[in-house]
Amino acid sequence: MSKTVFVLNGPNLNMLGKREPGIYGGQTLKDVEEACIAAGRELGLTIDFRQSNHEGTLIDWIHEAGEKALGVAINAGAYTHTSIALHDAIKAISVPVVELHISNVHAREEFRHHSMIAPAVKGVICGFGTQSYILALHALKSATA
Template sequence: MTTKIMILNGPNLNFLGIREPHIYGSTTLKEIEVSCEALAKYLGIEISFHQSNLEGELVNWIQSAHGTADAIIMNPAAYSFTSIALIDALKIFEGPKIEVHISNIHARDELHRHSITSSASTAVICGLGPYGYLAAMLAVVQRLGKLPDTVPASLHGLKA
C-alpha cells in the first residue's frame, strides 16, 4: 500500500515569492509543490498539496485526511497563532502531523513566536526555508517505518 501524505498550506502562502521576500525568500508555493512532488516520486509515496486562506477549508481537509492519508504536513501560517479549530481537527487525526514554518518563528516578532497549533503536532520544523517541507516529508516517511532511525553502518565510512 502506498504511503499518502496530505500537505496543507494556510493563508497568504499563495503569495510566497512576492510577500516579504526578506523573511520568506523568493521561492513560490508552486515551486515548493513541484519539489515535494519530485521527492514523493523518488520516495515512492503519494502527496496531495493544498492551500487555502479559509480556516474552515483547512479544517475540512484535515478531517478528510482521516482514513485517507497516513500523515499530514501543515504550514498553518497565521492560523498557527490563532486557530483552536485547527488544533481540534489535528487532534482527531491519528497519524504523524508535522508543522512547517519557512521562517524561524522563534526569532520573529512577538506576534509570530508562539504557535498554538504546535500543541497538536508530532513535530515542528521551522527556519529551513522551503527545504522544511522536504525535511518534513522525510521525517514522516521515517516515522511511518519506511526509513531507518539512523544512518546504516555501511555508510559510516563514506566521504563526501
C-alpha cells in the same frame, strides 16, 4: 495503507515569491509543490498539495487526511498562532502531523513564538526556508515506517 501525504498550506502562502521575499524567499508555492512532489517520488510517497486562505477548508482537509492519508505536513501560516480549531482537528485524527514554517518563527515577532497547534502535532520544523517542506516529508516517512 495509503502512501499519500497531504501537504496543507494556510493563508497568504499563495503569495510566496511576492510577499516579503527577504523572509520567505523567491520561490512560488508552485515551486514548493513541484519540489514536494519530486521529494515524495524519491520517498515512495504521493503528495496531495493544497492551499487555502480559509480556516474551515483547512479543517475539512485535515479530517479528510485522517481518513485517506499516511500523514499531514502543514504550514498553517498565521493560523498557527491563533487557531484552536486547527489544534482540535489535528487532535481528532490518528495520522501523524508535522507543523512546518519557512522562517524561524522564534526569531521573529513575539506573537509568532507561540503555536496553538504545536501541542497537537508529532513535531515542528522551522527556519530552513522552503526546505522545511522536504524535511517534513522525511520526518513523516520516518514516523510511519
